[in-house]
Amino acid sequence: MKKFTKLALVILLSHIATNVWATNTTLYEQLGGKDAIKVVVDDFVQNVAADKRINYFFKNSDIAHLKQMLVDQMCMATGGPCEYKGRSMDQVHKDMGVKELHFNALAEDLYKALDDNGVPYHMQNKVMAILAPLKKVVVQ
């Protein structure tokens, strides 16, 4: 293999290595703690409100309460010192008729909020990886 290819592979593998092997800090800490999560959730809810594909699901929601629940969930899910005290995701979405395209639209809105707040792409995927399995309970 040419030298350039070998070099490219080494760089690629080191980059992957720094992502693959776990660091000692939690994802919560890497994100910047509760303050950072609050900012992301603010933008996320704003994105969802502007997203015609899914905003109608939230037209009767108490936005302040929704934000608090999302912050607690994200905090807890990423290893932070929070306790989510809301209903289960299964219960919350019961009979809502949420489809896969809605779940994905929400994921895109969250990706955008993480992007706009300078969360590195590979860290964004770590957050999304935690939330991805929720699809099973949200899309019923």
Next chain:
Amino acid sequence: MKQHTLIKRLGLPLLLCTAAITFQNNAYAGPDQGKLLATHGVTQFDGAGGGGLSPWALITGGGTSDSWGANTHLTLINLPSYRVESYGVSAGFFDRLELSYTHQKLRGTSGPLEALKIDQDVFGAKVRLFGHAVYDQDTWIPQVSAGFLHHRNIKIDADHTSILPQSLTGKPTDLVPFASHDSGTEYYLAATKLFMRQSLLVNATLRMTKANQFGFLGFGSPGNDSYEPMLETSVAYLLNHNLAVGAEYRMKPNNLEKIKGHPLGVSSVDAEEDAWDIFVAWFPSKNVSLTAAYLDLGEILNPGQTALGESNSKNQAGAYLSLQVGF
């Protein structure tokens, strides 16, 4: 025979039209373009959804499990002695069924091979059996799909040259020494896993095949007429929302070299080798993807000094470019 061909030619477009009409009546009328960016892969060489060399377990198209999607592709390969072009269409339904068609043209570009033209059609179908590459982030279980790729209408033209006194046209069994069949079907099982935490996609495909050089030189040969399992692997690392880099390896049979009953035990028609590539895939939007790769297909038709008076033992490695446009 003509009617049969007509049905085959119209079959896929008819199926797509039927599907489109059916889905227009669905509450989610029309394709929903709901899949996340890049999650349906690109189009591989034989026309199926996947990477460049191999079909993956992903179902093509941007439609979610409630919808459908379709796309067209154009792939250009430039090698030292050959140029390959393939184009076609594929569609995915309910993130469960995939249908594909590609037409491939191989053209020789150097020395005696300048006269060579080989065309083939590949019809494919794939079914997702279980698992979901994107959502199953809490399990080791991959997304697994089974499919087939049916190659037919393989036509070989060899023009008149100083070496070939006349033009030849025919099928692989007419013109390729030791090729046993003119058409053939490959069967495969693919397992794809996206490790989202590591932004890494891994695929393994097991392909049962008798194809000689992707089907261009027919299928099988005397003594090599049973299906052989070939392993293909792909790795893709997501650099950002729109860009992935990776590598692939595809084992290939070598039916035309070891011939049962050949006086030498080995023929010098073709010493087929495994193929590999390293690629970059760019997804500027949900409707377009562009994949560029350095592709190494090993030797393709090395007639040797004695056969055609000029040896062509060049390693066929070069550039691969593939465009996919769809919804």
